[in-house]
Amino acid sequence: MAGPRILVTGMSGLIGGALRQRLEGRYALRALNRRELAGVECHRGDIADLDQIQPAFRDVEIVVHLAAAAGGGVPWERIHRDNLVGTYHVFEAARRAGVRRVIFASSGATVTGYELEEPYAALVGGKYDGLTTWPMLTHETPVRPAALYGVSKVYGEALGRQYADEHGLSVLSIRIGRVKAEDRPTTPRDFSVWLSQRDVVQILERAIEAPAALRHGIFFAVSDNRWSYRDLEHARRVLGFAPQDRAEDHR
Secondary structure (H helix, E strand, O other): OOOOEEEEEOOOOHHHHHHHHHHEOOEEEEEEEOOOOOOOEEEEOOOOOHHHHHHHHOOOOEEEEOOOOOOOOOOHHHHHHHHHHHHHHHHHHHHHHOOOEEEEEEEHHHOHHHHHOOOHHHHHHOOOOOOOOOOOEOOOOOOOOOOHHHHHHHHHHHHHHHHHHHHOOEEEEEEEOEOOOOOOOOOOOHHHHEOOHHHHHHHHHHHHHOOOOOOEEEEEEOOOOOOOOEOOHHHHHHHOOOOOOOHHHHO
16 A cells, blocks of 8 residues: 555544545554454554553554544543543654654534524524624634533644644644534534534545645534534635535435
8 A cells, every 4th residue: 555554543433434434445554442443453552541552653654533532521530531641642652653644633612612602502503594694713713612522622732733843743633523423414503513424534534645744734624514603714725625515405
């Protein structure tokens, strides 16, 4: 295989599985996972243990870091262990191994606090009467997490910025929208923040293939949703992201 060796943390998850299907046979893949995965090179380890995971990073050029304790109701102990300590360990293991790029699975939860105010509250509530335009949130909008999970993703983005500046690691943070097992919107809020499995895999692949000179970046990722408030122009321009799906097609 001509492409770089890619390490994917959390490959057994929903997004990790979709990414594996897309990349398998085109890149040399390795999983870093707590449990064994059949049919792929797999290093079993817990990201909370730096020494345990370090061997997984040998001879790897790109890391896609998906493993996390996800969701607004996750207790602090798990967020601290997996999303703070674990994310630091992934960046540090990548640095020690000479990895070229880390793609960090951030989240739209970094800005969901804006949904407490109009017009964003109306957008996520499915109350569209009178809504024609609204200010889009961009990668330069101040963060506003609504839960500790979002706070942990802000931390991961800041950590990535520091590793890019101090250690020369290329770090691309993707603020992933709502990816669902059903692969379709099922709630009013989904019509604003939904991200199809096809589109999330596309933006991760674009980040993998981005020029080596791209040292750092933060990008929103949702599908081409009529009622989205998260800007995609930055991801379109810098990464070439072109979402193929629309929440409205599932009305």
